[in-house]
Amino acid sequence: MTFETAISRDIVSAESPDRPIRRMLRRIRVWLEQHPRLRHAYRVAVGTLGTVIALLGLVLVPLPGPGWLIVFLGLAILGTEFRWARRLSGWLKRMLSRFWAWQKSRRAARA
Structure with a gap:
């Protein structure tokens, strides 16, 4: 199995909708839809936290x-x-995968 295939398989399995964390997030989202003010505060908090970490x-x-x-x-x-x-994350994953494949082939050509 190649490195790229293993990464692609891991990404697909991690993004499966039946994972426990995704189920929990869906329940939270349903609850937040019933409380619009909290939903706005939640989006601001998620945006701030995600931006700081990135x-x-x-x-x-x-x-x-x-x-x-x-x-x-x-x-x-x-x-x-x-x-x-989500789109940016997917694009970055693909670019990073391509970079590692390029780096791997470059090292193999040098050896």
Whole structure:
């Protein structure tokens, strides 16, 4: 099994709608739809938290450590409420997968 196939399979299984966290988030969303004021506050809180975490991850990217992981975590948080963040997260996952495949082929060509 290739590296790209394994990543694609893991991404698909993690984004399955029957995962416990996704079920919990759906229940919260249904409850929030019944309380419009809380829904607005929730969106503001999710937007703020996700943005802070994603920006922190971007600051950490050049340093050794989990910079990209933190960026994806921030985008995942934003993606629970904002469609643009879900699309951006998917695009970044594809670009990062392509980069790793390119890097792997480059190393193999050098060896």
